[in-house]
Amino acid sequence: MTGRLIGVGVGPGDPGLLTLNAIAALAEADVVAHFAKAGNASNARAIAASHLKPGVKELALHYPVTTEIPRADAAYREVIAAFYDEAAASIAARLDAGRVVAVIAEGDPLFYGSYMHLHVRLAPRYQTEVVAGVTGMSGCWSSIATPIAQGDDVFTVLPATLPEFELERRLADADAAVVMKIGRNLPKVRRALDRAGRLERAIYVERGTMANAQAMKLIDKLDTPAPYFAIVLVPGWEGRP
Amino acid sequence: MTGRLIGVGVGPGDPGLLTLNAIAALAEADVVAHFAKAGNASNARAIAASHLKPGVKELALHYPVTTEIPRADAAYREVIAAFYDEAAASIAARLDAGRVVAVIAEGDPLFYGSYMHLHVRLAPRYQTEVVAGVTGMSGCWSSIATPIAQGDDVFTVLPATLPEFELERRLADADAAVVMKIGRNLPKVRRALDRAGRLERAIYVERGTMANAQAMKLIDKLDTPAPYFAIVLVPGWEGRP
Secondary structure: OOOEEEEEEOEOOOHHHOEHHHHHHHHHOOEEEEEEEOOOOOHHHHHHHHHOOOOOEEEEEEEOOOOOOOOOOHHHHHHHHHHHHHHHHHHHHHHHOOOEEEEEEOEOOOEOOOHHHHHHHHOOOOEEEEEOOOOHHHHHHHHOOOOOEOOOOOEEEEEOOOOHHHHHHHHHHOOEEEEEOOHHHHHHHHHHHHHOOOHHHOEEEEOOOOOOOEEEEHHHOOOOOOOOOOEEEEOOOOOOO | OOOEEEEEEOEOOOHHHOEHHHHHHHHHOOEEEEEEEOOOOOHHHHHHHHHOOOOOEEEEEEEOOOOOOOOOOHHHHHHHHHHHHHHHHHHHHHHHOOOEEEEEEOEOOOEOOOHHHHHHHHOOOOEEEEEOOOOHHHHHHHHOOOOOEOOOOOEEEEEOOOOHHHHHHHHHHOOEEEEEOOHHHHHHHHHHHHHOOOHHHOEEEEOOOOOOOEEEEHHHOOOOOOOOOOEEEEOOOOOOO
């Protein structure tokens, strides 16, 4: 009897945005695994903390890199692939011992989450399940009560790491957009929005659904360094009924 | 003392994907309002049913149109705007009486939801709050455990109502995509995916997180009429580590 792997979305930050299925998975899990940067506590663990069973086994998975490297970089790809291989192997050892392992993930596990890299490595051999979660972007636009897209809007999610002309082209081509991974890319994102004619509508959100969230019109935000996880929202639905 | 308006996302269908905040809002609400097609029960109400307080007042908001009309159509816009105006007025009457009104919405209230049309009408005058929810698309890709986007992927949501050449262009231009409102548009979506070189990866999902969900590769799906709320997923992350 091998165990079972559950990828559990714990939502964007507010523990109140945990789902009943996520809580049930945490009640069932023998082992709770979570990703974090080396030297940092896991955000997912902080969100789910009050639902961890007392004395449950935990498995901390620490990323081997702390700065963002373009994914096309071969050395980065090799290091990160080896990290996911090792993480999958240490989870597989628990599954082979018959344990239920919950991997908790901020937001939704299959939407820009690290869990998916474990899932594709383990799903061919083990029983798996995925509990959907509220995404970080939903948490952000809800916290500031700003409708993002309606009706026949085209909605797009863009990483701020794209070249400036690509950002501009895609921002001009969508009704509604979310730009992620702002960090050092803020001046570039601002210029691209301006040339795409969308700067006026853009909203900057920092620490979305955390207690210390901050939101403002992007035109009012200074070009000081922004956190990596800050996002910019460009609401669509200009032709609303 | 006026009341308070809460837009409450109840997730994609599985009652287990309700959040703690959604349940708390339902426990607090004096009135629970929900949208439905004329003659139909509300899906949001079905999802939240077991959390409605016994005897809570309900307000059913029935759309005046049952078939999809392009949003550019002036007559449609007039009818639907009048409907939202009336719905907002009947909620305002409860808020003026000091009631807490929860408007429950499938998925996330501010992501292609009808709640937003009430919100923009009422937020200038009343205290409001929005509880984010798990989106329908998250429910779909999680139910079939299919990672949708990673890393620097560009992700886009497209209504199947777009012209065929627009669908083709945008599908070729994104790493990952979700096509919504499939219904009668299935043959068009299939042709656009084929010419965009993405048909092989596309997955058709019907009734996402309902008990009778169905998923298959789109190439295996016949061109028989699909439900309006069927979606097509085009997973990205071809260059995964």
